[in-house]
Amino acid sequence: xxxxxxxxxxxxxxxxxxxxxxxxxxxxxxxxxxxxxxxxxxxxxxxxxxxxxxxxxxxxxxxxxxxxxxxxxxxxxxxxxxxxxxxxxxxxxxxxxxxxxxxxxxxxxxxxxxxxxxxxxxxxxxxxxxxxxxxxxxxxxxxxxxxxxxxxxxxxxxxxxxxxxxxxxxxxxxxxxxxxxxxxxxxxxxxxxxxxxxxxxxxxxxxxxxxxxxxxxxxxxxxxxxxxxxxxxxxxxxxxxxxxxxxxxxxxxxxxxxxxxxxxxxxxxxxxxxxxxxxxxxxxxxxxxxxxxxxxxxxxxxxxxxxxxxxxxxxxxxxxxxxxxxxxxxxxxxxxxxxxxxxxxxxxxxxxxxxxx
Amino acid sequence: xxxxxxxxxxxxxxxxxxxxxxxxxxxxxxxxxxxxxxxxxxxxxxxxxxxxxxxxxxxxxxxxxxxxxxxxxxxxxxxxxxxxxxxxxxxxxxxxxxxxxxxxxxxxxxxxxxxxxxxxxxxxxxxxxxxxxxxxxxxxxxxxxxxxxxxxxxxxxxxxxxxxxxxxxxxxxxxxxxxxxxxxxxxxxxxxxxxxxxxxxxxxxxxxxxxxxxxxxxxxxxxxxxxxxxxxxxxxxxxxxxxxxxxxxxxxxxxxxxxxxxxxxxxxxxxxxxxxxxxxxxxxxxxxxxxxxxxxxxxxxxxxxxxxxxxxxxxxxxxxxxxxxxxxxxxxxxxxxxxxxxxxxxxxxxxxxxxxxxxxxxxxxxxxxxxxxxxxxxxxxxxxxxxxxxxxxxxxxxxxxxxxxxxxxxxxxxxxxxxxxxxxxxxxxxxxxxxxxxxxxxxxxxxxxxxxxxxxxxxxxxxxxxxxxxxxxxxxxxxxxxxxxxxxxxxxxxxxxx
Numbered sequence: 001x002x003x004x005x006x007x008x009x010x011x012x013x014x015x016x017x018x019x020x021x022x023x024x025x026x027x028x029x030x031x032x033x034x035x036x037x038x039x040x041x042x043x044x045x046x047x048x049x050x051x052x053x054x055x056x057x058x059x060x061x062x063x064x065x066x067x068x069x070x071x072x073x074x075x076x077x078x079x080x081x082x083x084x085x086x087x088x089x090x091x092x093x094x095x096x097x098x099x100x101x102x103x104x105x106x107x108x109x110x111x112x113x114x115x116x117x118x119x120x121x122x123x124x125x126x127x128x129x130x131x132x133x134x135x136x137x138x139x140x141x142x143x144x145x146x147x148x149x150x151x152x153x154x155x156x157x158x159x160x161x162x163x164x165x166x167x168x169x170x171x172x173x174x175x176x177x178x179x180x181x182x183x184x185x186x187x188x189x190x191x192x193x194x195x196x197x198x199x200x201x202x203x204x205x206x207x208x209x210x211x212x213x214x215x216x217x218x219x220x221x222x223x224x225x226x227x228x229x230x231x232x233x234x235x236x237x238x239x240x241x242x243x244x245x246x247x248x249x250x251x252x253x254x255x256x257x258x259x260x261x262x263x264x265x266x267x268x269x270x271x272x273x274x275x276x277x278x279x280x281x282x283x284x285x286x287x288x289x290x291x292x293x294x295x296x297x298x299x300x301x302x303x304x305x306x307x308x309x310x311x312x313x314x315x316x317x318x319x320x321x322x323x324x325x326x327x328x329x330x331x332x333x334x335x336x337x338x339x340x341x342x343x344x345x346x347x348x349x350x351x352x353x354x355x356x357x
Numbered sequence: 358x359x360x361x362x363x364x365x366x367x368x369x370x371x372x373x374x375x376x377x378x379x380x381x382x383x384x385x386x387x388x389x390x391x392x393x394x395x396x397x398x399x400x401x402x403x404x405x406x407x408x409x410x411x412x413x414x415x416x417x418x419x420x421x422x423x424x425x426x427x428x429x430x431x432x433x434x435x436x437x438x439x440x441x442x443x444x445x446x447x448x449x450x451x452x453x454x455x456x457x458x459x460x461x462x463x464x465x466x467x468x469x470x471x472x473x474x475x476x477x478x479x480x481x482x483x484x485x486x487x488x489x490x491x492x493x494x495x496x497x498x499x500x501x502x503x504x505x506x507x508x509x510x511x512x513x514x515x516x517x518x519x520x521x522x523x524x525x526x527x528x529x530x531x532x533x534x535x536x537x538x539x540x541x542x543x544x545x546x547x548x549x550x551x552x553x554x555x556x557x558x559x560x561x562x563x564x565x566x567x568x569x570x571x572x573x574x575x576x577x578x579x580x581x582x583x584x585x586x587x588x589x590x591x592x593x594x595x596x597x598x599x600x601x602x603x604x605x606x607x608x609x610x611x612x613x614x615x616x617x618x619x620x621x622x623x624x625x626x627x628x629x630x631x632x633x634x635x636x637x638x639x640x641x642x643x644x645x646x647x648x649x650x651x652x653x654x655x656x657x658x659x660x661x662x663x664x665x666x667x668x669x670x671x672x673x674x675x676x677x678x679x680x681x682x683x684x685x686x687x688x689x690x691x692x693x694x695x696x697x698x699x700x701x702x703x704x705x706x707x708x709x710x711x712x713x714x715x716x717x718x719x720x721x722x723x724x725x726x727x728x729x730x731x732x733x734x735x736x737x738x739x740x741x742x743x744x745x746x747x748x749x750x751x752x753x754x755x756x757x758x759x760x761x762x763x764x765x766x767x768x769x770x771x772x773x774x775x776x777x778x779x780x781x782x783x784x785x786x787x788x789x790x791x792x793x794x795x796x797x798x799x800x801x802x803x804x805x806x807x808x809x810x811x812x813x814x815x816x817x818x819x820x821x822x823x824x825x826x827x828x829x830x831x832x833x834x835x836x837x838x839x840x841x842x843x844x845x846x847x848x849x850x851x852x853x854x855x
Contacts, residue, residue: 004700006687006721008453012533012772014374014693015723018779020730078727107772120728238510287732292744341742343764344603345616350764352616355519355626 056105057085090217248305266294530692
């Protein structure tokens with residue numbers, strides 16, 4: 001052997017077979033059942049909207065990478081842009097017009113992620129940044145809910161009709177299907193002076209199965225939870241954030257509801273409504289924008305949950321998951337600064353332990 | 358393993374890489390035919406390099422002292438073969454730099470004549486100091502890879518009244534099985550060596566930690582330890598880096614070594630199983646450390662396994678003995694997690710070399726690094742409870758002090774973080790770089806301080822000199838003035854008298 005072998009690199013000379021792309025792919029697989037259910041529940045317009053949003057997110061990512069003079073393909077293949085677009089799409093009203101998806105997808109990857117420096121650098125969850133931007137800019141389109149109208153059922157729009165809904169908005173003939181979410185309904189009735197005792201019997205039903213008005217992929221609570229639990233078992237995420245977030249919503253809701261059921265929705269209504277499940281398992285658990293340690297994640301999750309309940313209950317918006325997650329995202333660096341793991345041979349403050357014989 | 362143990366007893370730190378130990382570990386030990394020439398580096402241990410005491414052309418016997426220890430922490434070097442010293446010069450060091458370091462070359466005369474040895478019938482009748490002296494004279498160092506002189510540790514253990522000897526049979530590095538081989542084939546020597554070490558440090562008990570992926574070694578060691586109630590065989594979960602001192606101590610005793618303390622300060626001392634066997638050889642047979650068992654493994658090796666080889670044998674000769682299926686894509690001294698890459702095989706086998714790995718192209722491939730996605734895998738894996746991602750991001754930005762605030766100095770470079778990283782970021786490379794920079798900075802600071810002190814001393818000295826000179830000049834001037842005045846007065850007096 002006259003030539004040198006290999007290169008002088010630091011150990012370890014072995015690596016896990018895991019990769020960022022595989023992590024993203026697993027999350028997508030866990031998200032797929034709830035999404036497919038959403039497609040079935042809301043029909044063709046939802047399918048088109050999903051594609052447009054994902055495509056726009058990828059386009060935004062590719063555009064920024066090209067501006068940086070980087071190859072777009074390898075970064076796109078890691079799946080993070082697809083996942084961002086996907087999460088945004090399933091948090092949109094299922095029959096939203098095409099430009100909502102297109103604008104949102106571009107906004108998510110361009111302003112939510114790439115301006116910060118790309119993958120791993122963004123402070124805020126890109127999908128939620130885009131969702132909140134859309135909600136504030138286009139409140140009408142972003143709160144136009146439809147009752148479930150499953151594919152191939154009577155009255156459901158066909159492939160062509162779905163395209164026309166996507167491009168031109170809701171046709172008057174189908175206006176009848178527009179509906180309110182439980183949270184929106186309760187808020188509206190309360191603002192009219194009708195308390196929950198009187199209004200709830202007429203409210204849209206709650207459903208674990210997802211037969212309720214809501215965003216494209218957030219209604220099937222059990223499918224989302226199943227995907228989330230699968231991710232926990234595959235060790236993609238840990239249980240800390242989802243459990244803390246759901247507890248952070250459910251506990252104050254249960255207490256307030258027990259004290260004054262006429263003005264506060266119960267824990268079940270809160271957990272099964274809006275984006276609580278999706279937020280707990282798929283949004284708040286985003287690696288980049290959540291704390292690093294188990295204890296930090298508990299704090300973060302509990303904060304997301306509590307803020308969600310506070311916004312839903314006392315603020316002007318009926319739904320608060322996106323706002324709550326963004327607010328807690330901004331606290332992530334602080335949580336990570338103050339909550340760090342105990343180092344071997346040191347106490348929690350970093351002072352060396354006393355030798356014990 | 359039951360659910361309870363899985364959840365509560367399994368360590369939460371570390372990684373579980375595919376261990377690749379078999380089939381190499383199950384192949385019977387082979388003995389390398391003595392090489393024609395050996396190259397004994399003078400620096401195979403922690404501490405000062407040994408000082409040659411032989412001359413070129415001198416005849417030496419196997420086990421004869423070639424170079425003596427130099428300084429408080431050092432170890433002597435003995436000849437692994439009988440023959441002639443042909444050179445005292447430089448060979449390539451087993452270091453990624455590929456730099457040269459001093460070594461003594463001995464041409465083998467194949468007579469295999471040993472020096473006269475001084476075996477001890479009953480080591481337990483010897484004073485602990487005498488055992489330490491003989492161990493030091495035999496050049497025994499930590500054979501697990503740390504290569505710290507064993508006798509220095511004995512003295513430390515004795516001084517700090519250590520009660521528990523931990524015998525490290527963890528061997529958590531993938532691919533390696535040299536300790537496994539020693540425990541399977543020489544269990545009696547390991548146990549006897551451990552008891553001698555206990556005597557040397559005054560320990561009351563010995564806990565032998567062996568990863569549970571080595572059932573044959575555990576069985577053999579249990580049989581060997583059966584007559585001695587003070588030696589306990591303790592299987593531990595196979596989890597990298599179980600063989601790291603701090604982690605093994607914690608697993609076996611529940612004690613944590615404080616950040617700025619040594620293990621001996623919490624009453625334990627760790628010695629590797631192969632080191633114990635070497636102590637047995639040194640005391641019972643009077644034989645210095647001149648050979649060791651080394652694992653030759655990896656995808657490019659045709660017949661992997663454990664080889665008993667004289668120290669100073671070239672890596673190329675060891676690889677040739679086992680045969681190569683393909684040109685290695687990477688050559689590693691030690692294990693894949695912490696081993697040193699070798700750029701070629703013309704490097705001698707040293708005391709701390711537990712394995713030589715020749716990886717084929719598939720094993721050597723590490724995907725290119727991507728951006729950190731802050732998944733926290735490194736944090737979960739770190740056996741020290743550090744935050745590798747935070748340290749790396751600081752180091753990347755050149756903020757070494759910020760990395761130090763995250764306790765970079767506590768990093769044991771085990772490689773768990775870089776192993777689990779889904780973005781394949783070379784985290785250990787970052788930490789090694791930072792530690793090197795900080796050490797250089799420390800040295801530069803010491804140098805600057807010394808320079809400043811010298812400069813200040815010089816200024817003070819010059820000032821003092823100047824002051825003294827001016828004082829002297831003033832005194833002289835005063836004296837001269839006084840003399841002049843006296844002379845004038847005298848003149849006046851004489852004038853007046855005249």
